[in-house]
Amino acid sequence: MPAPPAPGAGMSYTDVPGFVEESVAHGETTVTIERERLREACEYARDELGFQMLSDLVATDYLNWGARGVSGYIGTATGRDINFPMTQGLQTQPRVKPKRFSISYHLLAMRQPPERVRFKVWADDGEPVPSVVSVWPTADWHEREQFDLMGIRFAGHPYLRRIIMDGDWEGHPLRKDYPIGGEPVRFSEAE
Amino acid sequence: MVSRLRDEGLSSERLLWPTKGPSRFEEELGADEIERALGLTTLEKAVRWAQTKSMWPDTFGLACCAIEMMAIVSSRYDIARFGMEAFRSSPRQADLLIVSGRVAHKMAAPIRQIYDQMLEPKWVIAMGVCASSGGMFNNYTILQGVDRILPVDIYVPFCPPRPEALMEGILRLHEAHLAGVPPAYERRQIATS
Amino acid sequence: MTIAPARTRTAWPVVDDSQYEGSRIPSPIPTVKRVPADYAEREDIMQINFGPNHPSTHGVLRLIVDLDGELVEGIEAVIGYLHTGFEKSMEQKTWWKCVTYSPRIDYVGYQANELTFVLAVEKLLELEVPEKATWMRTLLSELNRIHSHLIYLGTSALELGAISMFWYCFRERELILDLFEMVTGQRMHTRYFQIGGLAEDIPDGFFPECRKFVDWFPHALADYRTLLDRNAIWLERTRGVGVLSASDAIALGQTGPNLRASGVDWDLRREQPYLAYANVDFQVPVYTAGDVYDRYRVRMDEMRESNRIVDQCLRRLERMQGRPWIVDDRKVVLPPREELHTSMESLIHHFKIVTEGFRVPEGEVYVTTESPRGEQGCYLVSEGGPKPWRVHFRAPSFVALEATATCMHETLVADLIAIVGSLDAVMGDADR
DSSP: OOOOOOTTSOOOOTTSTTEEEEEEETTEEEEEEOGGGHHHHHHHHHHTSOOOEEEEEEEEEOTTTTOOOOOOOOOSTTOOOTTSTTSTTSSSOOOOOSSSEEEEEEEEEOSSSOEEEEEEEEEOTTOOEEOOTTTOTTHHHHHHHHHHHHOOOEETOTTOOOSSSOTTOOSOTTSTTSOOOSOOOTTSTTO | OOOOGGGGTOOTGGGTOTTOOOOHHHHHHOHHHHHHHOOOOOHHHHHHHHHHHTOOBBOOBOSHHHHHHHHHHSTTTOGGGGTOOOOBSSGGGOSEEEEESOOBHHHHHHHHHHHHHSOSSOEEEEEHHHHHHOTTOOSSSBOSOGGGTSOOSEEEOSSSOOHHHHHHHHHHHHHHHHHTOOOHHHHTTOOOO | OEEEOTTOOSSOSBSOOOSSSSOOOOSSSTTEEOOOHHHHHHSOOEEEEEOSSOSSSSOSOEEEEEEETTEEEEEEEEOOTTOOOHHHHHHTSOHHHHHHHGGGTSSSSHHHHHHHHHHHHHHHHTOOOOHHHHHHHHHHHHHHHHHHHHHHHHHHHHHHTOTHHHHHHHHHHHHHHHHHHHHHSOSSSOOOEETTEESSOOOTTHHHHHHHHHHHHHHHHHHHHHHHTTOHHHHHHHTTSSOOOHHHHHHTTOOTHHHHTTTBOOOHHHHSOOTTGGGSOOOEEEOSSOSHHHHHHHHHHHHHHHHHHHHHHHHHHHTOTTSOOBOOOTTTSOOOGGGGGTOHHHHHHHHHHHHTOOOOOSEEEEEEEEETTEEEEEEEEEOSSSSEEEEEEEOHHHHHHHTHHHHOSSOBHHHHHHHHHHTTOOHHHHHO
16 A cells, blocks of 8 residues: 555645546545546556545436526525526536546545545547456446446446346437436326 | 024035934034034135135345335234245245335346246235336336236335235235135236246 | 454554455456356356345345356346336436435435435535434434344344344334334335435424333344354354455445455544534444454444444434524525415525425535445536436445455355345345
8 A cells, every 4th residue: 555645735636647637626526537548547546546446437428418598596505696697597507518428436545534536537429438447346337337327338348238227228228318218197297 | 693504594414315304413513503613605715715814925025115025024013913924935836926116127027927937826916106106216117017017906005115004905905805806817817827 | 353443543444454365356357257167168067047036135136156066156146127217217306306216226224325315415505404403314324224234134144044033123123113203204215304404303202212212222232142143053154154355345346344344444434424423432343354244243233333323312412402403595495384474585485496496506526425335425416407417326235246256255055145145235226
């Protein structure tokens, strides 16, 4: 185990291979990584920075992000901000996303205080993402699940096949252009 | 009020042999006693009574309702009073399939296989709203009610049903069966294998 | 046996990594153990299917097992038979309604899921939850932990043949469910945690009843210990079975009791305290053998510690009667009904929250809590609207099942049952 940084020193992620940018929100650090260098970055995180555990792997589909500008009431603690015109009720306009899919890797460094970081990778439909199974074996099923539900191919995964849906299911259910399914219910507004 | 044989115009052996006098057995018991000591019923009713009192469920817990189904086996709700604590793992030995939980499309085929493996007579209870109608999940993956693939006898709503509610459903099934209501596959004329 | 005292530790977090040499994680696929090719040709390998419906009480888990007689040579776990589409369903519902979906994910530790989701939304909203709600949430979470471990113990023992344990554990479980019903109105899927605090005030009469339970429960635990702790059959069936080393456990992402039984001293309630855990005194049990017996012991000790936490929460809550139980922010929380008769703003707030739903500012957040099964996380992406954009739950059972192949080392079929039971995987959590 490498020597952890001194408490309170703050982690610096600029040396991570493939580093693009870093942002902090709600007390969480998000580091954007270049897609091609993801495996190097994860090995660096595990070996140099001490993130021994991959807590979670999530893919998010940003199709039609920010497209609906619904006016209305703001349910935030700070209330409506009339100094932000043209936002149609949203406190700010949702920021434009670089690509359609983001894959977030939530890492955990088990030390005192525990350190968590989110490595984020952007991909478009069809672009493969390097698999990190060789870095953290737990990514096996997580990547299979995201492939199954979102359709993101992980290059280098030893066993990439559907895990949650039926083996012969067509489509990737969690994508935004996949319908919710089910059936119309009588007397509901959907009918 | 116990109905006596002679009220029905019947008397035991004299049905077939009107001129025969009382038998030794009848003499010993006394003509009144015999009607109190014996019960008259049809074979069907007797068989139904036996089936009701030992209707063994299959260990078929899917989701949250399974935990409440396990609770009816526990000592507070005690399904053993009704002879049903023997949850059989093999569908070949089970009479009752309690579909407890949400049924995903992936699980629909195994459920049907298990139902087909059960021997007649067999009953199905759809426990919980997810098994009855899809519940709160109206989406691409949940079967909107297990009655799409199985003939269901009793639907027990709530999410999840209290153990008492499930027992109410089971007892109503018993009553229905005692009253002569045929199992759902007969009513719906569904081939079961 | 080592129970790490709270907040002091020596070699940390890995207390002991000597369970076996090297790594037993199968290669190339970490979650599938395959029969070696030459072995398959020589011996008579039978592949059988522990289908989605099976006698053990784990729900719909399917195991494809390669057997050489009674020895398990290959195993693959197939899940997905209970996939409910929670994540997509939640994208269609307002934030309030999503809280109703969340307990059904891990349906045994249901308040843990609610808690994780509600904490995540509150983090995005940057709400300050009142103290009474925090303490009550802690109390209910710990009661839920006891509930979950009781079900684990009852069903696990039932599968190994210690059938009486089932009835004892469910008897105690009924006491806990009575408490839940008293407070929330529901036995399971209580939906009492509300975004901003609690849905309703704590009813009178709860504190004496909870006190009765807290006083009784150590006796029940003592009963269980008498039955199982030094039971020769139990020891024979669970000692040395399904060993998982500390490094393998960390590599496989294990958390919670599975990790602590493998010699890693890691508990999120102590490391990143949430709710009121920083103000509560409790110990974290850590054992080092990494087998089924140690996982059993970790959970038994956790039940005892949870009881102590409930006791401490009770004492704090008894002094907090009459305090607010939900945050006062009318943009997020419904106003009290009496106000609707007199205040126009309250009426508008009520209307907006009920019809359109409140809005959560744009952002993403990942909140983790220590559920009875391990680290439960909720990743939330909000667009700024009344409905979530993306909800993802990090399911500890999903990750626990990844370790099945690694735990199978010279295991017999009977041991297989013990191991899968000890991983304590709930299929609703694994499949979501």
